[in-house]
Amino acid sequence: MTITVRALGTLPDLVADDDLIGLLLAAWPGGPCDGDVLLVSSKAVAKVEGRVRRHVSREDAVAGETERLLASRGGLQIVRTRHGLVLAGAGVDVSNTETGSVVLLPVDPDASARGLRTALATRTGRNVAIVVTDTAGRAWRMGQTDIAIGVAGLEPLHDLTGQLDGWHRPLAVTAPTVVDELAGAADLVLDKAARTPAAVVSGLSPLVLPSGVHGPGAVAVVRPDGEDLFGLGAADAVRAAVRRTPADRRGFAHPGSPELAELVEMAAARQQWVRAEVLNTDSDPLVVIRADPDAVPGANPGVDADALVAAGAVMERVRVLCWAAGLRSSTVAAPAGAICAEALSLAPYTDRRYVDSTEGDRGQVQQGS
Amino acid sequence: MTITVRALGTLPDLVADDDLIGLLLAAWPGGPCDGDVLLVSSKAVAKVEGRVRRHVSREDAVAGETERLLASRGGLQIVRTRHGLVLAGAGVDVSNTETGSVVLLPVDPDASARGLRTALATRTGRNVAIVVTDTAGRAWRMGQTDIAIGVAGLEPLHDLTGQLDGWHRPLAVTAPTVVDELAGAADLVLDKAARTPAAVVSGLSPLVLPSGVHGPGAVAVVRPDGEDLFGLGAADAVRAAVRRTPADRRGFAHPGSPELAELVEMAAARQQWVRAEVLNTDSDPLVVIRADPDAVPGANPGVDADALVAAGAVMERVRVLCWAAGLRSSTVAAPAGAICAEALSLAPYTDRRYVDSTEGDRGQVQQGS
Numbered sequence: 001m002t003i004t005v006r007a008l009g010t011l012p013d014l015v016a017d018d019d020l021i022g023l024l025l026a027a028w029p030g031g032p033c034d035g036d037v038l039l040v041s042s043k044a045v046a047k048v049e050g051r052v053r054r055h056v057s058r059e060d061a062v063a064g065e066t067e068r069l070l071a072s073r074g075g076l077q078i079v080r081t082r083h084g085l086v087l088a089g090a091g092v093d094v095s096n097t098e099t100g101s102v103v104l105l106p107v108d109p110d111a112s113a114r115g116l117r118t119a120l121a122t123r124t125g126r127n128v129a130i131v132v133t134d135t136a137g138r139a140w141r142m143g144q145t146d147i148a149i150g151v152a153g154l155e156p157l158h159d160l161t162g163q164l165d166g167w168h169r170p171l172a173v174t175a176p177t178v179v180d181e182l183a184g185a186a187d188l189v190l191d192k193a194a195r196t197p198a199a200v201v202s203g204l205s206p207l208v209l210p211s212g213v214h215g216p217g218a219v220a221v222v223r224p225d226g227e228d229l230f231g232l233g234a235a236d237a238v239r240a241a242v243r244r245t246p247a248d249r250r251g252f253a254h255p256g257s258p259e260l261a262e263l264v265e266m267a268a269a270r271q272q273w274v275r276a277e278v279l280n281t282d283s284d285p286l287v288v289i290r291a292d293p294d295a296v297p298g299a300n301p302g303v304d305a306d307a308l309v310a311a312g313a314v315m316e317r318v319r320v321l322c323w324a325a326g327l328r329s330s331t332v333a334a335p336a337g338a339i340c341a342e343a344l345s346l347a348p349y350t351d352r353r354y355v356d357s358t359e360g361d362r363g364q365v366q367q368g369s
Numbered sequence: 370m371t372i373t374v375r376a377l378g379t380l381p382d383l384v385a386d387d388d389l390i391g392l393l394l395a396a397w398p399g400g401p402c403d404g405d406v407l408l409v410s411s412k413a414v415a416k417v418e419g420r421v422r423r424h425v426s427r428e429d430a431v432a433g434e435t436e437r438l439l440a441s442r443g444g445l446q447i448v449r450t451r452h453g454l455v456l457a458g459a460g461v462d463v464s465n466t467e468t469g470s471v472v473l474l475p476v477d478p479d480a481s482a483r484g485l486r487t488a489l490a491t492r493t494g495r496n497v498a499i500v501v502t503d504t505a506g507r508a509w510r511m512g513q514t515d516i517a518i519g520v521a522g523l524e525p526l527h528d529l530t531g532q533l534d535g536w537h538r539p540l541a542v543t544a545p546t547v548v549d550e551l552a553g554a555a556d557l558v559l560d561k562a563a564r565t566p567a568a569v570v571s572g573l574s575p576l577v578l579p580s581g582v583h584g585p586g587a588v589a590v591v592r593p594d595g596e597d598l599f600g601l602g603a604a605d606a607v608r609a610a611v612r613r614t615p616a617d618r619r620g621f622a623h624p625g626s627p628e629l630a631e632l633v634e635m636a637a638a639r640q641q642w643v644r645a646e647v648l649n650t651d652s653d654p655l656v657v658i659r660a661d662p663d664a665v666p667g668a669n670p671g672v673d674a675d676a677l678v679a680a681g682a683v684m685e686r687v688r689v690l691c692w693a694a695g696l697r698s699s700t701v702a703a704p705a706g707a708i709c710a711e712a713l714s715l716a717p718y719t720d721r722r723y724v725d726s727t728e729g730d731r732g733q734v735q736q737g738s
Contacts, residue, residue: 001558006371071598073622078598086509095543135543139508139599140455141516142590143526143546145553157512174464174504177512181557184514184550188573189370204557221511229440229447230508233598234606234621238693241607242635242686252603253442266611308674309709312681317611319682320689324607340678 003203007189007196016050021119024198032126035205038116039186042134042149043096043103044197045112051104058092061102065090068225068250071233078233081105084222085149087136105134109150110217117152117214127211129153132218133183139230146187148179148221152214154207156221177221178207229253241320249326258325260285260344267317273307274314287329289314290338311339318342372572376558376565385419390488393567401495404574407485408555411503411518412465412472413566414481420473427461430471434459437594437619440602447602450474453591454518456505474503478519479586486521486583496580498522501587502552508599515556517548517590521583523576525590546590547576598622610689618695627694629654629713636686642676643683653714656698658683659707680708687711 009027014020024040025031032038046052053061066079070086079090083105091105106112113130120128132150137143148156156179186199209215225231232240232251240248261278264287268276279286291307315331322329322344332343378396383389393409394400401407415421422430435448439455448459452474460474475481482499489497501519506512517525525548555568578584594600601609601620609617630647633656637645641661648655660676684700691698691713701712 001560002373002375003554003558004371004373005554073598076598080509135545138546138592139597140449140592141546141549142592143544143549145546145549147510175512176504176556177507177510177514178557180510180512180514181553185372185374185554185557187545188547188550188554189372191370223507223509223511228508229442229445229602229604230599232603232606234601234603234609235598235693237601237603237606238610238689239635240603241610242690243638266608269612305677305708308677309681309684312678312683313685313688314681315678316682316685320607321611324604339674 001203003201005185005189005199005201007191008198008200010195011044011197013195014044014047016048016052018048020044020048021116021123025120025123027198028200032120032124032128032200033202034127035202035208036126037129037131037154037182037201037204037208038120039131039133039183039199039201040116041190041197042091042105042109042132043093045106045109045116045132045150046103047097049106049112051106052097052101053104054101056102058089058094058102061092061104062090065092065104070231070251071236080225083109083149084219084225085134085136087134091134106132106150110152110219113150113152113217114214121211127153127208129208131179131182131186133186135187146183148183148218151179151218153209154179155209155215156218158207179218179221225250226253237324241324244319244323252324252326254326258322258327260287260322260327263321263325264318267321268314271310271314273304274310276314276318285344286332287318287342287344288335288338289318289340289342308339315340315342370572372570374554374558374568374570376560377567377569379564380413380566382564383413383416385417385421387417389413389417390485390492394489394492396567397569401489401493401497401569402571403496404571404577405495406498406500406523406551406570406573406577407489408500408502408552408568408570409485410559410566411460411474411478411501412462414475414478414485414501414519415472416466418475418481420475421466421470422473423470425471427458427463427471430461430473431459434461434473439600439620440605449594452478452518453588453594454503454505460503475501475519479521479588482519482521482586483583490580496522496577498577500548500551500555502555504556514549515552517552517587520548520587522578523548524578524584525587527576548587548590594619595622606693610693613688613692621693621695623695627691627696629656629691629696632690632694633687636690637683640679640683642673643679645683645687653712655701656687656711656713657704657707658687658709658711677708684709684711
């Protein structure tokens, strides 16, 4: 199998309501063929869609595009955008635009891709898939790669699950995100310092959907918020567990089956003077924390200050651990002999999707075939 | 600019000590040209390097390849491998290998790439760059893309910093990870269900280093542990902050300038009966936590049980927040009038690199030009 990846020619500076398809066709030597994939940078699309903002600070622009802050450090903000994309600075960009202006991402890049696909088909009669690309960094790798944020005419994932490998064994969870790989391939031929925002990939016509069929769009590549394990930066997660507001919960995936006894054991580990245990009551489990009379030298455990302070620390540890594990907790009156008690409901927080299947998890950061 | 991406032909089942370059050349119609980039799946490389293990459980194989666990849920383990790669299951794979065996990643994929590059040059006299590829999921996106885990003959990042954009303004932090984009492009032409583990990209000869010059390898694309903000899953980060072992620190990036007063305010927020304040002593700052005599109705704050428990909870909150922010803390005797005190040293933990520049941070998850 062979594919070719070609940069289209230089485009003029784009402004709102420019005829982007007309300009792309003029920069396309030989013009499109059926089964081509046209990749266009989000910035070019954003400009013709009037997403340039002047007299707006970058900070305000980022805030306007942000759905949720995942992590911050110094001036860096890694956010989930309204599109569900995780990007530094919410995809707000100040390069390749005139001084004093910022470019926002298209409002609906999948709609943009569908519009371009339809316009190109109307103009040329050709069945061409469209990918709107953007540039994104990666948490654990240096540099950036281009990704697909808008797609029309391609299935974004090429799901191979159920196919057999070369040894006639079923392939494990394997679904190449072909639209992201296409976006990266296009970036190889584009020159960010020139005004060449588009490339065409030829040779993948089997992947291009029939004329007029757009597919689910790049939105299908967005992992739903709460289904990943990295919904908050590490330090941000700790702050969230201390704050414990309802909004903070969105950064935590729901665990499969939290082990309450294990969490309580972790909370009480190496805490002298304190015992913590889980009682199974008629309704919810009850975590009871009490000073250990054997360990407090000659003390009345009910009033020994160090024991009470330590018990408070253990209670807080139980609270943050259970909260992070998706368990609601509320404080109840301590039973006789206990300093304090924490009542825990095992009901999960219900304001999020719950992914039970560990098989489904495997795609998250996955070693493929 | 135009590039072509071609799959090489089918290879036989590979075993240890096979002549991989010889087999690849036999499957290469027309043979290599100067400036080509040859991409080979890590599995093919691993097999000829004898990295197939029989009679080893997948769990044991994963443990052997793991440097650090980032996150787990159910049977899913996302780990940092000995190579610095963040992968589910440490890159241990059971597909495309015979039943009962697992394939580990090459021991040193950059060395593998250099060896293949040298062997190919010796055999053919051609200057061909080599990329060893693997498949990886992404935390926030569905599906997988191929990435580069071994490189010889290419700069893995194409650093554009300092270049001017089309508007003659300096490009912001922009360094496309060309080797990852190449790996993805190759994946587009390969068939995971067939035995075609290699592809060649032609047309990028300006990026290929001179004959015999290998460049820094794919290891240069690995963000050093501790320089990212997502070194632990959200729930895992909370557990780490409760445990607070030295090893747990590796999951936390060092913050630029933690605001102690802000952390203490967060710790004491909505805690009745408790006041927390930061005293600047001659040496280290001291966080003093005391029951608020105005708020405890008619109580002796030194012995009021609820106040003491609440103070312990606030102390624990200070501890986890400061620990996550990279501050050492130790408990000291409470000054007069205080129930308890936490002494905090502002010295950062020194067992990790410290990234101060927020500019340097911007590449982490970044919107490019």
